[in-house]
Amino acid sequence: MGILEVKNVGKRFGGLQALGDVNLSIAENSVHAIIGPNGAGKSTLLNCLVGKLIPDTGSVMFDGQSVLGRKPYEINQMGISRVFQTPEIFADLSVMENMMIPCFAKRDGAFQLNALSSIPSQRDMIERAEHMLEDMNMADKRAMHAGSLSRGDKRRLEIGMCLSQEPRLLLLDEPTAGMARADTNNTIDLLKQISEDRDITIAIIEHDMHVVFSLAERITVLAQGTPLVEDTPDNIKGNPKVREAYLGETQDAA
Amino acid sequence: MGLNKKDFTLLIIVAILCVFAPFILNPFPEGSAMAQFNAGYPDLMQRLVIFGIFAIGFNILFGLTGYLSFGHAAFLGVGSYAAIWMMKLLTMNVIPAIIISVLVAGLFSLLVGWISLRRSGIYFSILTLAFAQMSYSLAYSVLTPITGGETGLQPKVNDPRILDGALAAGETPRANLFGLQMNQSYEMAVGNWVFTFNAGYYLAAIVMLIAFYISIRIFRSPFGMMLRAVKSNQQRLNYTGLNAKPYTLAAFVISGMYAGLAGGLLVAMDTQVGAERMFWTASGEVVLMTILGGAGTLIGPVLGAGFIKYMENIVSKINKSILEQWFAFMPDGIEDLLITLVYPFIGKGWHLTLGILFMLVVIFLPGGLVEGGQRVGRLFKRKKPADDKPDGKTTPAE
Numbered sequence: 001m002g003i004l005e006v007k008n009v010g011k012r013f014g015g016l017q018a019l020g021d022v023n024l025s026i027a028e029n030s031v032h033a034i035i036g037p038n039g040a041g042k043s044t045l046l047n048c049l050v051g052k053l054i055p056d057t058g059s060v061m062f063d064g065q066s067v068l069g070r071k072p073y074e075i076n077q078m079g080i081s082r083v084f085q086t087p088e089i090f091a092d093l094s095v096m097e098n099m100m101i102p103c104f105a106k107r108d109g110a111f112q113l114n115a116l117s118s119i120p121s122q123r124d125m126i127e128r129a130e131h132m133l134e135d136m137n138m139a140d141k142r143a144m145h146a147g148s149l150s151r152g153d154k155r156r157l158e159i160g161m162c163l164s165q166e167p168r169l170l171l172l173d174e175p176t177a178g179m180a181r182a183d184t185n186n187t188i189d190l191l192k193q194i195s196e197d198r199d200i201t202i203a204i205i206e207h208d209m210h211v212v213f214s215l216a217e218r219i220t221v222l223a224q225g226t227p228l229v230e231d232t233p234d235n236i237k238g239n240p241k242v243r244e245a246y247l248g249e250t251q252d253a254a
Numbered sequence: 255m256g257l258n259k260k261d262f263t264l265l266i267i268v269a270i271l272c273v274f275a276p277f278i279l280n281p282f283p284e285g286s287a288m289a290q291f292n293a294g295y296p297d298l299m300q301r302l303v304i305f306g307i308f309a310i311g312f313n314i315l316f317g318l319t320g321y322l323s324f325g326h327a328a329f330l331g332v333g334s335y336a337a338i339w340m341m342k343l344l345t346m347n348v349i350p351a352i353i354i355s356v357l358v359a360g361l362f363s364l365l366v367g368w369i370s371l372r373r374s375g376i377y378f379s380i381l382t383l384a385f386a387q388m389s390y391s392l393a394y395s396v397l398t399p400i401t402g403g404e405t406g407l408q409p410k411v412n413d414p415r416i417l418d419g420a421l422a423a424g425e426t427p428r429a430n431l432f433g434l435q436m437n438q439s440y441e442m443a444v445g446n447w448v449f450t451f452n453a454g455y456y457l458a459a460i461v462m463l464i465a466f467y468i469s470i471r472i473f474r475s476p477f478g479m480m481l482r483a484v485k486s487n488q489q490r491l492n493y494t495g496l497n498a499k500p501y502t503l504a505a506f507v508i509s510g511m512y513a514g515l516a517g518g519l520l521v522a523m524d525t526q527v528g529a530e531r532m533f534w535t536a537s538g539e540v541v542l543m544t545i546l547g548g549a550g551t552l553i554g555p556v557l558g559a560g561f562i563k564y565m566e567n568i569v570s571k572i573n574k575s576i577l578e579q580w581f582a583f584m585p586d587g588i589e590d591l592l593i594t595l596v597y598p599f600i601g602k603g604w605h606l607t608l609g610i611l612f613m614l615v616v617i618f619l620p621g622g623l624v625e626g627g628q629r630v631g632r633l634f635k636r637k638k639p640a641d642d643k644p645d646g647k648t649t650p651a652e
Binding site: 112 | 477482490493
């Protein structure tokens with residue numbers, strides 16, 4: 001039994017069958033990558049996991065509980081955090097405030113009317129946020145406007161924000177899309193370290209094969225809305241079906 | 255007090271300005287040509303601080319969450335009606351009237367917010383506008399037994415007023431604070447100047463300072479941070495385990511209560527209410543005040559409210575004969591030309607002046623009057639190092 005169990009999930013948009021019959025099991029504390037060519041249904045699948053879309057058929061169980069029909073913030077409280085393709089941070093707030101918000105959310109739940117308490121009096125929250133900023137090597141940028149960070153730093157901040165909620169499952173949607181090589185490698189190192197240091201399951205949707213093969217322990221290949229094969233990275237590399245559907249093109253291009 | 259040094263200084267400055275407003279707003283001696291620019295009379299001073307409260311509250315919703323309500327005058331109106339009914343039924347003491355106005359406006363804004371906040375952006379604005387116009391129409395026609403319809407409401411001699419004793423013959427009911435009448439003033443003449451200290455103004459100013467203090471606390475609280483997060487990125491907020499709706503609803507109700515407080519105080523100062531108080535232009539006015547002063551800043555809405563109310567009262571009082579006085583020293587032809595040019599912008603045309611100023615501020619100072627102040631402040635800061643170093647090498651200000 002994995003921490004996330006996807007069974008017979010299907011999703012149709014009008015005449016387009018985005019997801020056919022997806023079965024997926026992600027083992028606890030593993031790094032699991034989902035790859036596939038454009039239009040394979042990777043993002044649709046991810047959106048079904050976090051409550052943004054509700055699948056037409058099938059079930060999605062997280063740690064024995066169904067996530068279907070729950071709102072994104074409820075699913076997040078169950079222990080699933082999501083990192084977006086374009087970093088989603090509070091661009092108008094300072095880096096420190098960005099980090100404090102998930103700390104408050106973790107402590108207080110979905111809503112708290114603490115309109116008359118002052119932020120400096122919340123010592124434990126400040127310490128937690130500062131600690132996480134240090135973990136992310138961003139302590140020197142705490143006073144900066146989050147919107148003015150570099151792309152790579154925005155990504156680090158977003159991952160840090162997700163981690164400060166101590167999620168059990170971290171979902172990443174193409175975390176290195178649009179990044180320079182150096183930033184990509186930094187992100188890979190960061191994710192490796194997170195996976196080693198913490199009790200956390202990481203599911204990653206990725207285009208970049210370099211990222212996938214550096215990180216993943218298991219890989220699921222999606223094609224045309226259904227899983228083609230699921231295996232270890234080494235076996236995936238050698239699998240002729242995968243080459244045909246996807247990898248062959250990429251290797252030619254590289 | 256739970257404020258940091260900077261916020262505390264700001265609060266103290268505002269308090270000092272409020273206390274000395276009768277002097278500050280009356281700089282010109284009586285009878286001089288400039289006397290019509292004096293704003294230190296009770297009615298206007300009361301309006302300056304009361305609309306300051308209205309704008310401070312509106313800013314908690316609009317400035318922090320970015321939700322633009324176009325119907326806040328409805329809450330001000332509902333607060334006013336609640337207050338006048340307290341004066342008719344209970345007592346002419348303003349305390350129950352003010353408290354009830356806040357509570358009733360809070361409840362009404364809970365209902366309106368609950369429904370309007372199902373949508374965001376322009377749809378939210380339209381929903382609030384629709385609610386406010388419905389409230390206005392209801393108050394004007396269907397609800398006449400409660401609102402007095404076209405004529406509005408005021409305390410009558412034969413109202414029950416169960417807490418007050420019977421009025422003496424020929425006495426009219428007057429709003430008071432434990433006997434201190436709101437329209438009571440003390441006039442101090444110094445040379446050619448006359449300064450007026452009005453009881454109602456000082457009550458309103460004290461309430462405004464409390465409201466301002468609470469707004470600073472809200473801005474600096476974790477709750478205030480969440481409201482700014484709502485404005486910045488709702489997607490991330492949702493994926494951080496937070497539900498935006500209760501935050502926006504709480505902000506909506508708080509700002510509705512501020513509006514109700516302003517409505518109650520208006521009644522306490524001038525004991526009458528009409529439905530026009532809820533008309534959509536009144537809702538638009540508080541939007542203008544907040545943006546003109548600087549949305550999302552602490553002091554901006556107060557400045558904006560003061561600026562607009564001052565313009566409304568002062569510019570609208572300038573008439574043709576005053577213009578003729580001003581330009582009398584010029585040759586006839588030029589005098590007539592100038593009067594013709596300026597005339598559309600004064601008197602009833604003050605909205606034109608306001609509109610032009612508003613456009614200038616939005617285009618050149620998107621942060622409002624507060625940004626203007628900051629720019630001037632920076633200008634002075636930049637000059638200082640130049641004074642220290644006569645060789646002219648200046649370091650740029652941070």
